[in-house]
Amino acid sequence: MDVRQWKTDENGYVKVFLYRNGLQYAVSRAPAVFPVEGGAIEVAASNFGLKRCHFVSDSGVERQMHPDVHSAEGRRARLDERRPQLSRLIGVVSIVALLVGVGLLLQQIAVPILRIPPIAEQVGPVEPLINLPLWLSISLGLVAALASTERALRMRYRWWLDAAGN
Structure with missing residues (x-):
């Protein structure tokens, strides 16, 4: 399987490539189901990574597929x-970074x-709870981007944390 977030079709759907014996065997857009011997491979992608990449046998048994050891996901799995x-x-640091980023974003919104004016008349004057210097805001944004990348490389989708990538 090869799922590259930046390889989209003309409608913006993520392309999913199935390889067999090192050769491209099939292409579909996500979510994809590829019939294979003994079952099917199911792939679903979010905006930030994979939601699902499983082999489902004809008897209904599901097994998550393992990433290529040379891919970024494979290196993260090896770690x-x-x-x-x-x-x-x-993982804990990345979750904390994402939650801090979401909190700061909610404040900025x-x-x-x-x-x-009509809302301010009802609730009164409002000031931000936290005023950060520009350098810290930029740094936290970069840390949140790294944390979201780490989440995508783990190949574990959690709706409560990764739902922005639906």
Whole structure:
């Protein structure tokens, strides 16, 4: 399987490539189902990574597919296998970074809305809870981008954390 977020068709759908013995066998847009011997391969993508990449046998048994060891996802999976504590720490840091980023984003959206005259008359004057210097805002944005990349490489979709990528 090869799912590249930047390879879209003319309508903006993510393309999914199925390879067999090193040769391209089929192409579809996500979500995709490829019939194969003994079952089917199901692939679904979000805006930031894979939601699902499973082999489903004819009897209904599902098994998550493993990434290529040379891909970024494969290297992240290998870190998880070889250094599980470090992997967990990186995962926790990325979740915290994303939650902080979401909180700051909500503030940046709410304050201007609450300053609209008809709304401001009802709720009174509103000031941001946190005023960050520009360098820190930019740094936190970069950290949130790295954290979202880490989430995508884990190949584990959680609706409550990754739902923005539907």
